Amino acid sequence: MQNPVLVEVTRGDRVESAHRGMVAVVDGDGNLVMGLGEIELPVYPRSAVKSMQALPLVENGAAAAYGFGNRELAMSCASHSGEPEHVAAAGDMVARAGLSEVDFECGSHWSFYPKVMIEQVRDHNKPDQLFNNCSGKHAGFLCVSCHAGVDHHGYTGYDHFVQEGIRDVMEDLTGAPLGTDVCGYDGCSIPTYAVPLKSIAHGFARMATGVRLGAERAKAAKMLMSACMAEPFYVAGTGRACTELMELAPGRIFVKVGAEGVYCGAIPELGLGIALKCEDGAERAANVMIAAVLAKLLTDDAELSAKLAEMARPKLSNWNKMMVGGLQPAGELA
Amino acid sequence: MQNPVLVEVTRGDRVESAHRGMVAVVDGDGNLVMGLGEIELPVYPRSAVKSMQALPLVENGAAAAYGFGNRELAMSCASHSGEPEHVAAAGDMVARAGLSEVDFECGSHWSFYPKVMIEQVRDHNKPDQLFNNCSGKHAGFLCVSCHAGVDHHGYTGYDHFVQEGIRDVMEDLTGAPLGTDVCGYDGCSIPTYAVPLKSIAHGFARMATGVRLGAERAKAAKMLMSACMAEPFYVAGTGRACTELMELAPGRIFVKVGAEGVYCGAIPELGLGIALKCEDGAERAANVMIAAVLAKLLTDDAELSAKLAEMARPKLSNWNKMMVGGLQPAGELA
Numbered sequence: 001m002q003n004p005v006l007v008e009v010t011r012g013d014r015v016e017s018a019h020r021g022m023v024a025v026v027d028g029d030g031n032l033v034m035g036l037g038e039i040e041l042p043v044y045p046r047s048a049v050k051s052m053q054a055l056p057l058v059e060n061g062a063a064a065a066y067g068f069g070n071r072e073l074a075m076s077c078a079s080h081s082g083e084p085e086h087v088a089a090a091g092d093m094v095a096r097a098g099l100s101e102v103d104f105e106c107g108s109h110w111s112f113y114p115k116v117m118i119e120q121v122r123d124h125n126k127p128d129q130l131f132n133n134c135s136g137k138h139a140g141f142l143c144v145s146c147h148a149g150v151d152h153h154g155y156t157g158y159d160h161f162v163q164e165g166i167r168d169v170m171e172d173l174t175g176a177p178l179g180t181d182v183c184g185y186d187g188c189s190i191p192t193y194a195v196p197l198k199s200i201a202h203g204f205a206r207m208a209t210g211v212r213l214g215a216e217r218a219k220a221a222k223m224l225m226s227a228c229m230a231e232p233f234y235v236a237g238t239g240r241a242c243t244e245l246m247e248l249a250p251g252r253i254f255v256k257v258g259a260e261g262v263y264c265g266a267i268p269e270l271g272l273g274i275a276l277k278c279e280d281g282a283e284r285a286a287n288v289m290i291a292a293v294l295a296k297l298l299t300d301d302a303e304l305s306a307k308l309a310e311m312a313r314p315k316l317s318n319w320n321k322m323m324v325g326g327l328q329p330a331g332e333l334a
Numbered sequence: 335m336q337n338p339v340l341v342e343v344t345r346g347d348r349v350e351s352a353h354r355g356m357v358a359v360v361d362g363d364g365n366l367v368m369g370l371g372e373i374e375l376p377v378y379p380r381s382a383v384k385s386m387q388a389l390p391l392v393e394n395g396a397a398a399a400y401g402f403g404n405r406e407l408a409m410s411c412a413s414h415s416g417e418p419e420h421v422a423a424a425g426d427m428v429a430r431a432g433l434s435e436v437d438f439e440c441g442s443h444w445s446f447y448p449k450v451m452i453e454q455v456r457d458h459n460k461p462d463q464l465f466n467n468c469s470g471k472h473a474g475f476l477c478v479s480c481h482a483g484v485d486h487h488g489y490t491g492y493d494h495f496v497q498e499g500i501r502d503v504m505e506d507l508t509g510a511p512l513g514t515d516v517c518g519y520d521g522c523s524i525p526t527y528a529v530p531l532k533s534i535a536h537g538f539a540r541m542a543t544g545v546r547l548g549a550e551r552a553k554a555a556k557m558l559m560s561a562c563m564a565e566p567f568y569v570a571g572t573g574r575a576c577t578e579l580m581e582l583a584p585g586r587i588f589v590k591v592g593a594e595g596v597y598c599g600a601i602p603e604l605g606l607g608i609a610l611k612c613e614d615g616a617e618r619a620a621n622v623m624i625a626a627v628l629a630k631l632l633t634d635d636a637e638l639s640a641k642l643a644e645m646a647r648p649k650l651s652n653w654n655k656m657m658v659g660g661l662q663p664a665g666e667l668a
Contacts, residue, residue: 001339001352009594009615012518014528016378017594017615018335020354044350107653110448118444121455132653184346184659187652194348260343260351280614281343281351318521319441319466325518 003037004331006292007278007285011316011325018330019285021261023276023293024201028211032198033272034293036332039201042176042194043277044184048258050137051077051224052173052203053190056165057140058220062147066096073227074234075136079257081237082111082120082131089234090130093139097146104129105156106138106188113237134188136234141190156189163191170195172217173203187259197275200264205273208254208266225254225266241287244311245294249304253294261286267297284327288312292329337371338665340626341612341619345650345659352664353619355595357610357627358535362545366532367606368627370666373535376510376528377611378518382592384471385411385558386507386537387524390499391474392554396481400430407561408568409470413591415571416445416454416465423568424464427473431480438463439490440472440522447571468522470568475524490523497525504529506551507537521593531609534598539607542588542600559588559600575621578645579628583638587628595620601631618661622646626663 003020010016022037032039054076057063063073072093080086094100108127111117120131129135138155141162145152148161155162158180167178174195176182182194205211207225210218228235232246235256245255255265261278263286274293278285295308312333315326328334337354344350356371366373388410391397397407406427414420428434442461445451454465463469472489475496479486484495491497492514501512508529510516516528539545541559544552562569566580569590579589589599595612597620608627612619629642646667649660662668 005335011378011526012528014376014378014516014518016518017613019614042348044345044348105654107655109653110452114444114451117448117451118455121452182348184348184350185652185656186658189652189654189656192345194346279351280353280616280619282614282616285614318519318523319443320439320523321441322519322523324520 001038001041001279003279006036006329006331006333007288008328008330009325010328016325019282020279021276021285021289022197022279023274023289024198025272025274025293025297026198026201026205028205028209028271030202034296035198037279039198040196042182042196043200043262044192044194044260045200045264045275046186046192046258046260046262047079047134048256048262048264048275049170049200050079050256051207051228052170053137053166054140054224055169055217055220056144056162058223059216060144060148060165062143065147066093066143068093070227070230071234073224074231076140077224077228077256078136078235079133080136080234081113081116081240082133083116083237086136086234086237087130090135090139093136094142097143099142099146099152101129103142103152104132104135104138105154106132106134108132116237132188138188158183158191167193170203173206174199175202197277201273201275203273204264204266204275205271208268208273209271225268226251228256229254241290245291245308248307248311255290255294257283257286263290265290265294267294270297272297288314288327288329289333292333296333335372335375335613337613340370340663340665340667341622341661342664343659343661350659353616354613355610355619355623356531356613357608357623358532359606359608359627359631360532360535360539362539362543362605364536368630369532371613373532374530376516376530377534377596378526378528378594379534379598379609380520380526380592380594380596381413381468382590382596382598382609383504383534384413384590385541385555385562386504387471387500388474388558389503389551389554390478390496392557393550394478394482394499396477399481400427400477402427404561404564405568407558408565410474411558411562411590412470412569413467414470414568415447415450415574416467417450417571420470420568420571421464424469424473427470428476431477433476433480433486435463437476437486438466438469438472440466440468442466447573450571466522472522492517492525501527504537507540508533509536531611535607535609537607538598538600538609539605542602542607543605559602560585562590563588575624579625579642582641582645589624589628591617591620597624599624599628601628604631606631622648622661622663623667626667630667
């Protein structure tokens with residue numbers, strides 16, 4: 001891979017570590033607005049495309065049938081922190097389809113976020129599947145299957161109705177053919193497909209603009225993005241970058257993180273889609289990259305751009321709360 | 335930075351993420367045996383040089399005066415996981431100097447290792463300083479100060495007797511001048527000095543061989559490395575790479591991890607010192623790099639080399655224990 005250094009980690013006066021990355025910003029017609037690094041390289045978008053994976057939930061009528069509002073739709077696109085509100089919402093979603101925690105196929109884990117994990121560990125003997133950061137997405141999958149009258153067992157499998165529907169949607173949005181040759185399996189066991197970064201960005205631009213999308217799909221995409229921007233806590237959680245970035249400019253910024261340093265996003269008012277990946281997979285660097293990219297794209301709003309630029313320069317303190325360094329954008333993102 | 339990709343992270347059939355790094359392997363006379371990437375670049379060695387920082391403990395007579403054996407010496411070089419044995423050992427070390435947990439200046443944190451953290455969280459309201467992964471090193475610092483009759487308060491400060499002693503030792507071993515211009519502060523608040531990677535490796539080669547070291551220093555270095563190799567559990571903990579690598583070939587491999595993807599090590603029978611750093615600071619990649627480097631250096635022992643090569647290819651499984659990918663050495667380390 002040949003990608004530029006986009007984030008530096010400093011300690012004292014020196015750069016201690018560096019993160020490389022690739023960034024693609026594309027409009028609805030597929031024109032490249034910003035391109036850094038190997039943007040034609042197929043990358044696994046992981047959880048950053050959950051809003052694409054949630055389109056069938058709206059399109060097949062399940063979301064309406066089960067009375068899902070913004071919170072439930074945001075949960076279906078979420079990598080949440082497992083806070084009590086998230087866990088309750090995931091359980092409530094499947095209960096509306098007559099299902100429960102045992103029907104999930106995502107596996108269990110404690111929250112990735114120490115403060116939440118500590119509470120979970122003290123209140124529970126072991127984590128259940130509702131704690132899984134993907135439980136909202138899986139609740140959506142279960143509802144898609146139930147509403148269509150399809151046996152939900154094995155809904156995570158490559159050949160299941162649910163995953164076939166996701167492949168169709170993602171091929172339409174990104175224009176990339178998806179098959180077993182580009183398929184890996186995700187942390188929650190569903191297929192994830194390697195797609196050129198630029199094509200992923202184009203898919204998000206089309207979701208944000210509706211350019212060359214069917215009317216139903218354009219409407220569903222708008223509903224999901226709007227839901228996430230209206231309920232950003234349900235997309236991630238307390239102190240999380242996705243939540244804080246979307247809270248900064250309600251209704252104007254859509255972002256979603258994925259494992260291994262991926263971000264996807266859109267700026268609806270500019271009609272732009274964004275996809276980026278940190279070469280080494282570090283989320284700390286991807287958080288800086290997305291904030292820095294948004295700051296660059298939104299310079300017309302000086303106040304917002306300044307706040308985003310500040311979020312792109314987090315400080316690092318040690319166990320005694322001494323400031324020891326920080327992260328900062330570098331190269332084209334500086 | 336211009337460093338080669340040395341580790342690939344795979345998912346399905348594809349490389350998902352990549353880690354770059356720099357590796358220096360040097361003999362006691364300073365001859366380069368293996369050099370990859372920018373080995374002249376000054377890097378903060380962080381906790382990977384704890385065995386250098388522990389030399390004053392042996393040299394000033396404190397270790398003997400307080401009756402420290404291999405376990406205590408290993409703890410003084412450790413980044414431990416906070417398992418009950420580690421916590422007890424750190425408390426016992428300072429008790430011999432009449433001190434206790436309140437005298438530490440490292441700060442508190444829960445264990446970084448989920449299994450240990452869960453036990454700590456269930457058994458304690460909050461973490462204390464003995465849980466800090468550096469508590470063994472700090473116990474050593476407190477003992478150095480007490481044995482010398484120097485007020486231990488402020489022992490983490492740049493100008494304190496303890497830190498001055500460390501600077502002297504590290505300048506002698508690495509040949510690099512250390513001052514405020516190359517000084518950052520570590521997670522546990524002590525100074526960490528940026529030193530060219532090749533010079534750090536040379537320092538470890540000299541510790542392993544005694545080449546051009548005073549007799550007392552050579553003896554102390556041998557004692558500390560031998561203690562770590564004899565009690566590898568006390569250098570790290572259950573399932574940790576440092577512990578497992580040293581257990582693989584008792585007395586033949588010395589390794590120590592540091593934050594931000596650093597490893598230092600030595601192979602006494604070959605008279606070689608090792609220093610490496612993952613450019614992006616990822617420990618998962620540094621673990622692969624050190625195992626791959628050791629496998630390459632120890633090819634004369636085919637069985638050991640094969641075991642090391644296997645440790646350099648860890649598998650990744652997901653929340654359902656499905657094998658989804660792995661890490662593997664790349665480029666010159668493949």
